[in-house]
Amino acid sequence: RFWLAGRVGGGDAAGLGLVAAGHPLLGAAVEFADRGGCLLTGRLSRSGVSWLVDHEVGGAVLVPGAALVEWALRAGDEVGCAVVDELMLQVPVVVPEGSGLRVQVVVGEAGEDGRRGIDVYSRPDAGADTSAGVGGDDSWVCHATGVLAPENALAVDEAMSGAWPPVDAEPLAVEGFYATAAEDGYGYGPAFQGLRAAWRHGEDLLAEVALPEAAGTHDGYGIHPALLDATLHPLLVTRLQESSGDDQLHVPFAWTGVSLRAVGATTVRVRLRPVGESAGCGVSVTVTDATGGLVLSADALQTRPVQRGQLVAAQQRDVRGLFAVEWTPLPAPQGAEVSGAGGWVALAGGDAGGGLADVVSAVGDVVPWAVLAPVDASGGDPLRVAEGVLSLVQEFLAAPELGESRLLVVTRSAVATDGDGDVDVSAAAVWGLVRSAQSENPGRFVLLDIDEDLRTDDGEGALPQARIRHAVEGLDESQLALRDGKLHIPRLTQARHSADIVAPPHEAAWRLRMVDGGSLDDLAAVACPEVLEPLATGQVRLSVHAAGINFRDVLVALGMVPAYGAMGGEGAGVVTEVGPGVTH
Secondary structure (H helix, E strand, C coil), X not given: CCCCCCCCCCCCCHHHCCEECXXXXXXXEEECCCCCCEEEEEXXXXXXXXXXXXXXXXXXXXXXXXXXXXXXXXXXXXXXXXXXXXXXXXXCEECCCCCEEEEEEEEEEECCCCCEEEEXXXXXXXXXXXXXXXXCCCCCEEEEEEEEECCCCCCCCHHHCCCCCCCCCEEECCCCHHHHHHHCCEEECHHHCCEEEEEEECXXXXXXXXXXXXXXXXXXXXXXXXXXXXXXXXXXXXXXXXCCCCXXXXXXXXXXXXXXXXXXXXXXXXXXXXXXXXXXXXXXXXXXXXXXXXXEEEEEEEXXXXXXHHHHHHHCCCCCCCEEEEEEECCCCCCCCCCCCCCEEECHHHCCCCCHHHHHXXXXXXXXXXXXXXXXXXXXXXXXXXXXXXXXXXXXXXXXXXXXCEEEEEEECCXXXXXXXXXXXXXXXXXXXXXXXXXXXXXXXXXXXXXXXXXXXXXXXXXXXXXXXXXHHXXXXXXXXXXXXXXXXXXXXXXXXXCCCCCCCCCCXXXXXXXXXXXXXXXXXXXXXXXXXXXXXXXXXXXXXXXECCHHHHHHHCCCCCCCCCCCCEEEEEEEEECCCCCC
């Protein structure tokens, strides 16, 4: 890097009605007016807090759990609670690339015993874009929850004030430790390489740890998060020596009874001692200065395993700029509904493949506003069903008598309006085909998906013709779904994060592949190293920034075009390289 590190925060907190928190990562504090407690807030980014990028676990840049503990200690100072009685880390705090995170540390009211609840939240930074309201559409994520308690008297720990290291302590090999850890998924950069020496003394692990220069100054922190994180590295030293080669990584999970006794430490001694009768009970943590003076203590620290894929998925949580289709209820019309001459007429026998000639011959002075074409796709072959609807579409367009009408194609279970329902594959293929016809012939085709048997009479349970006509002619809607008697319409909304498809970690190129086929839900991301091979004559290399799923991809998923097994024919990006013979 050859540029200056950005500043964290900015602006005058007092000018905004807040109190400056005096903390490098938490810029402001505010006391709740209607109840006891307070809120500390800040903003994190890779450029603003340069040492964060040196904490990479499983391919994801994470805010170390030690930072959340330090935030909790700082919040406790704000309300007179010097002990983090408990802090449970629930979801890793992943720092996105190219944007930032807004952070809130929320402290609740004091109970009768003086204890207070504490929660740590984050959400992607909306930056200057306020089109989605304050903070955008992304939900706040709770990363940690716990309890703060008033200070208790602490006994002096004499065990750390004797000879250092103890004469019978067994040295542990730490040379090359960080390189070995990186191979196993723990990417500790220079700012987090603070372990200087380690020993085993009975069941205890002892260590000397120093704050690296790359971590920056300790000013403003109770204890620098990089230093506190490094005090736990002896656990990883022993774990790597006993590694079983599984796909799990171990991260801090629960802290109990944490107290900070001195600030400003840069070089410390550490003792990690097992608590309880099993390894799952964790270790106690004692941190002192070079003279044995207590800096920090924790009654217990527990770690837990996580899958590498979970961390990669968490890194992909920031989906701003990505959108998805959601079905929303159509409000009841206000005032008079659209009406006019001509009702609708259904194809004879409810058969989408025939009966149109009878409708054409019956057209007189009054042309129906819509021709209902029910499609019975249940259990049918998708290709044959689609071919039948295609013939009907072509026949409808070729009938001049119906030039002022719409073809209302009625399906059942073609779309999942709740996102989780079962979809009829054949009916879904019909929707894909008719959507193409809609784009080529605007205003001539309407899609309606229902959840019950079709009835076109005026009795109970029949299709609500007036509301459907209002949606089509009055609101210009071309796709509708009827669920429990209510009309729904599709709307483009900001996508919510999903971990269903996770890009392979540490792979520069990847593609989508069908796993078993038959559904677009059955996709996986697989490595695609062949696209990085040297370019042949006439080839170009693209860095794809966006891709689409089109009707051809649906056919591939359904196995209807086996000769074209690869998905993805639409994309936008930047040309990064051209092969021989490419001139323009």
